[in-house]
Amino acid sequence: MATYTMKEAKPAPTANKGIIFWLKENLFPDVKSSLFTLFGLYVIYSIVPPLLDWMIFNATWSGTQDEVVNSGARWIFIIEKFDQFMYGFYPESLHWRPNLVAIISIVFVFSFKYIKNLKVKIAGILLFPVVCFVLISGGWFGLEVVETEKWGGLMLTILVAAVGIIASFPIGVVLALGRQSNMPILRTLCIGFIEFVRGVPLITILFMASVLLPLFFHDGIEFNKLLRALIGITLFQAAYIAEVVRGGLQAIPKGQYEASEALGLSYWQGMILIILPQALKISIPNLVGSFISLFKDTTLVLIIGLFDILAMVTLTNSDTNWLGYEVEGYVFVTMIYWVCCFSMSQYSKSIERKFNTEH
Amino acid sequence: MSDQETMIKMKDVNKWYGDFHVLKDVNLDIKKGEKVVICGPSGSGKSTTIRCLNHLEKFQEGSININGTELIEDVKVVRHIRSQVGMVFQHFNLFPHLSVLENLLIAPTWVHNKPRKEAIETAMYYLERVKIAEQAHKYPNQLSGGQQQRVAIARCLCINPEIMLFDEPTSALDPEMVSEVLDVMVELADEGITMICVTHEMGFAKKVADRVIFMDAGQVIEENEPNEFFDNPQSDRLKTFLEQILSH
Numbered sequence A: 001m002a003t004y005t006m007k008e009a010k011p012a013p014t015a016n017k018g019i020i021f022w023l024k025e026n027l028f029p030d031v032k033s034s035l036f037t038l039f040g041l042y043v044i045y046s047i048v049p050p051l052l053d054w055m056i057f058n059a060t061w062s063g064t065q066d067e068v069v070n071s072g073a074r075w076i077f078i079i080e081k082f083d084q085f086m087y088g089f090y091p092e093s094l095h096w097r098p099n100l101v102a103i104i105s106i107v108f109v110f111s112f113k114y115i116k117n118l119k120v121k122i123a124g125i126l127l128f129p130v131v132c133f134v135l136i137s138g139g140w141f142g143l144e145v146v147e148t149e150k151w152g153g154l155m156l157t158i159l160v161a162a163v164g165i166i167a168s169f170p171i172g173v174v175l176a177l178g179r180q181s182n183m184p185i186l187r188t189l190c191i192g193f194i195e196f197v198r199g200v201p202l203i204t205i206l207f208m209a210s211v212l213l214p215l216f217f218h219d220g221i222e223f224n225k226l227l228r229a230l231i232g233i234t235l236f237q238a239a240y241i242a243e244v245v246r247g248g249l250q251a252i253p254k255g256q257y258e259a260s261e262a263l264g265l266s267y268w269q270g271m272i273l274i275i276l277p278q279a280l281k282i283s284i285p286n287l288v289g290s291f292i293s294l295f296k297d298t299t300l301v302l303i304i305g306l307f308d309i310l311a312m313v314t315l316t317n318s319d320t321n322w323l324g325y326e327v328e329g330y331v332f333v334t335m336i337y338w339v340c341c342f343s344m345s346q347y348s349k350s351i352e353r354k355f356n357t358e359h
Numbered sequence B: 001m002s003d004q005e006t007m008i009k010m011k012d013v014n015k016w017y018g019d020f021h022v023l024k025d026v027n028l029d030i031k032k033g034e035k036v037v038i039c040g041p042s043g044s045g046k047s048t049t050i051r052c053l054n055h056l057e058k059f060q061e062g063s064i065n066i067n068g069t070e071l072i073e074d075v076k077v078v079r080h081i082r083s084q085v086g087m088v089f090q091h092f093n094l095f096p097h098l099s100v101l102e103n104l105l106i107a108p109t110w111v112h113n114k115p116r117k118e119a120i121e122t123a124m125y126y127l128e129r130v131k132i133a134e135q136a137h138k139y140p141n142q143l144s145g146g147q148q149q150r151v152a153i154a155r156c157l158c159i160n161p162e163i164m165l166f167d168e169p170t171s172a173l174d175p176e177m178v179s180e181v182l183d184v185m186v187e188l189a190d191e192g193i194t195m196i197c198v199t200h201e202m203g204f205a206k207k208v209a210d211r212v213i214f215m216d217a218g219q220v221i222e223e224n225e226p227n228e229f230f231d232n233p234q235s236d237r238l239k240t241f242l243e244q245i246l247s248h
């Protein structure tokens, strides 16, 4: 027989051994890695400085077209057309309305995480779109009406994406639940819809929405272009949400359903209180991925004659006073899209972190 | 024997999974306050039997009566029965996104429409009973298996059930945690609640059970009071089974 004495815990070996050590360890541990490091540095060297030169150091930030002497970007084009990129043809004197909506939205999105009371949360979710719509379109409280034909630019892009995301979410969840239902007709309808929509490109759905929808409602109901696009995009997005949520639902162990049934919860109580919170939580990364694709896909609305930010760039490029400024325009739009999409993905990460620390 | 109230009556219950005949003419009469232990080899239909009692599984033939209510496929009836029957699972099945206390509040507030304040008082009382009140605000995955199972038991008690069903409540636990859960169950048994417990814990069966039932291949093969059951098994199948579980 053998006995052993208890050992004292020792502190872990320290990781910090200075910058030189870190460099050697991580960038130049052996010949192959060193070659890769050098190659990487070369790529960075050949791309970044010229890009910075063009975008910043050699760029023209003010003055008129005739005064341009630098070889870099001529941002004066963007500055000149900025309002059109942002608001389309929305009357200039009313720009404060979309601006206010933007401020409200940002405040809403960032304070939402911190609202504890469920009733306030739900009231917020229901009230928010109404307030935004009234502010932008006008017609109530003495606000001047602005027809949807005048809406455009980044404002329209965000609006289409936001409506697509918000409206498609509940529809997608219901479709996902319907797909799992044990009522055959309901299940078949849901599967049919989801598989059909996922099997065709968004652009065809938009065409169908703009051509077919008016046929269903021919009795003189004026169906405006924007509404048609919104319906098309919402239905399109709902099918994808449904698939993402289905993945989340499938990851929930059977025991969770059984426990909520055994406690006497009804189907909807079990879904809303027990299953969906867990399923949606694990779906957040995929949901946001799908929101981001939708945001980028909204550029397709230019096909049916709406002027989103990309369409505005194309349009302003045909201004005879400002020919040859495509590059600046498209670089600017690229940056706008990147900032929006990157923010969305960061926001989703912060939600995930919040959930993870909660449990 | 018949002067006591019957709590559970299963009559000639038959169930099939597809072509597979899982339950064959299962008959079961359990009186109010009776403690019954069910044992038997894996796949013999023990879980299926008790899951039929709260309609987690459907059965095709026969009838089940719970505390005077005929179990039929009707949302209201099923809900009524489930509100009197608590079930404890092998894998606890606590809701991981809710704190321990919230796990205990779900059924009282949403199914039994209790005011939240009252529900919290009841919940804390039962957490106290299973000796885990100080963990009320933790989340399930921060607790050990034994603690989780005690929370699961408290969650059932919060709806003040007439009947408690246990499906191998200790078989997913590390050995050193088995007794803390069994202790809680023994205490419960002393209070006169009707209990059906699928378990192979023979010590528990001897201590608590009024009756032990042996199932094999979807049938009730033998039932007896615990001492007779273990010391004097009648059927060969039970003899073999007892040899197997007692041999290690």
Ligand SMILES: Nc1ncnc2c1ncn2[C@@H]1O[C@H](COP(=O)(O)OP(=O)(O)OP(=O)(O)O)[C@@H](O)[C@H]1O
Binding pocket: B017, B020, B022, B040, B041, B042, B043, B044, B045, B046, B047, B048, B049
């Ligand atoms: N959903 C199902 N579909 C098909 N067969 C099933 C299903 N659930 C259980 N069975 C089968 O029914 C039989 C009885 O299962 P049950 O879970 O009741 O057994 P058990 O006695 O509880 O066994 P264990 O000790 O392994 O838990 C098993 O042979 C099992 O394979």
Ligand SMILES: [Mg+2]
Binding pocket: B046, B047, B048, B167, B168
């Ligand atoms: Mg079982």
